Amino acid sequence: MMLSSRVFVSTRSFAAAATSTDLNVVGKKKGGAALIQPIKISTPLQSFLGVTEISRGQLIKKIWEYVKENNLQKPEDKRIIKCDKKLKTIFVGKDEVGMFEMSKLLNAHFINKAN
Template sequence: MAKKQANSKFMKPMKISEELAAVLGDKGPLPRTEVTKKLWAYIKKHKRQDPDNRRNIIPDEKLAKVFGGKRAINMFDMTKKVNNHLS
């Protein structure tokens, strides 16, 4: 029996922009799942979550380059912004 291919897009290694590589500490290529894991590790290590609303991320200088600004960003909008840095 053949393996499921449903998650193949998530597992496909992607090229990473310089801005995102600076945050992740890895120039890739990496699958989306690994990008997400490393991004959350960075956010938690540098305490970038809003303490009042943990769904919001408060970007530092590196994250602002990925997210396109200094304003807080919702974790769901974050995925859209990160996708712009993957090819």
């Protein structure tokens, strides 16, 4: 008994799936605008940074620059920030802040545009 196996790959189905309109949709970037759009910030954060508006991405970058310049990372776990006097004003008096907790605490400093 002879077994015959045929595999047919239809190039037509692949070609039909990738039309030019589909490629245009796939090629567009979605989201990310919240990270680059400047937003008004609270007074304590304004005094820390010296600006009235900043994007979320730039804020995180500036905080990490400050932390590294002042050697405020825990040596055994670099994800933990040891807060000095200036950072305590931003992070509600906490002595230490984790990098994931930092984002949550900084969200409270962004002023909603509707207000």
